[in-house]
Amino acid sequence: MNPPSDKPRPGGGPGKPGRKLGPIADSVGSAHRAWLEPLRSGFLASGLTINDLHQQTGWAKSKISELLRGAGLYPRWEITNDLLLELNIPTWPMRRLWASAALEAQKKQEWIDRSVGEPVTVSTSPSVPPIDHRAFVELQYAPYLRYAKVFLKRRGLADRAVAEAFDILWLRWEEALSSADVVRFAWSVLRISVMVRAPHIDGCPSFGTSAFDTFSLRQAQSHEERFAQYEESSAVFKTMSRLPEQQLDVMVLRYLLGMDPSAVADVLGVPIASVRSDERHARHVLEIGLGTDSNPEGNAL
Structure with a gap:
């Protein structure tokens, strides 16, 4: 091994504490x-x-x-x-x-x-996550990946976002356990991992080609029906993208992934009453934005 030339020998004289740690550089990916x-x-x-x-x-x-x-x-x-x-x-x-x-x-x-x-000090840290972390991953992996795929269409990108989220959660597992709700804590980690990779338009996450994957569009028989359904889906998604974070997540899980309110509450770590309230407010915003009383998408994917 060729040790870095700027690594001094341990045991040198103490130095003065440096300045307060600065912020993360803007160039960091x-x-x-x-x-x-x-x-x-x-x-x-x-x-x-x-x-x-x-x-x-x-x-x-x-x-x-x-x-x-x-x-x-x-x-x-x-x-x-x-x-x-x-x-x-x-x-x-x-x-x-x-x-x-x-x-x-x-x-x-x-x-x-x-x-x-290169030779490094042997770590005593376990090579596998704690058993409760592994159980949590097994429980939440499928809905996390489905959510990620709504926003991340490039092959493998959703898998990497979810894997990264679970690795970060492992690093912060003790912090998660001591938080008010470990499920809610974990969802915030997953959401950040997805959204930093998702394309955004005017500061709002873009669904991109998700508009082509709706249930209604797959049922359309003619080119004219498919085009009309695509326009309707695109309008719904554009309006949905402007919703507050939790309302958006509720609508994605409920209407694009077809999850019932209790399952959504279990994934987000919120009371079922909160899910129903967010859904009600989001539907109201969509009805105003779309100028219709129709059910957005009406069917699950």
């Missing part, structure tokens, strides 16, 4: 941000300073600061792993997220393999 935000949260919650991490890991303060802000070149796994160990953050899910972000940063697979393959 969605995959990079997916692992950087939990790492920053772990650092801020630890009470340590960049100088503390410098003394404990031997890495230069400038390199640690750059890594925590997403500035400069994409970080090697060795320094990332060292910080994870010091902050007691599970390394296994982080390694997958780090590798995915490396590809997003235009790093070649050879660079990733070489970086990960």
Whole structure:
């Protein structure tokens, strides 16, 4: 291994604590941000300073600061792993997220393999998630993936978004368990993972080719019927995209995925009364926006 030239020998004299950690750089991509935000949260919650991490890991303060802000070149796994160990953050899910972000940063697979393959301190973190996390994934995987596919049509993109969400949830599992509702916490993680990848028009998520997949459109017999149904579906989707987040999610799960209110409540982590209220308000907005009292889509996909 060729150690980085800027990694000093441990045991050097203490330095002065650096300035307060700056914000994440604007250039950081969605995959990079997916692992950087939990790492920053772990650092801020630890009470340590960049100088503390410098003394404990031997890495230069400038390199640690750059890594925590997403500035400069994409970080090697060795320094990332060292910080994870010091902050007691599970390394296994982080390694997958780090590798995915490396590809997003235009790093070649050879660079990733070489970086990960370098000798690093053996982690005592489990190589599999906690059993309750695994049970949660088994329960929610199917509806999460169906939701993701409504917005992400490119092959494999929905799968990556869901896998990333569950990896982030693993990293933040203790935080999720201590939150007011673990299901609601998890949905917020999934939603962010999907929406950062979804195309947006005027700040609203675009359904794109979802308009071609509606039940009504598949039942249309003639070209004229299909064209008319496509226009109607496009208008519905455009209006739906402007709904508040939870109302939009309720309408997607209810009308595009055909889930009943109790199932929607179980996926979102909200009371069934909240689902019915959101649906009622959303339908009212759609009726006004479309100038009709018709049921949006009327049928599930």
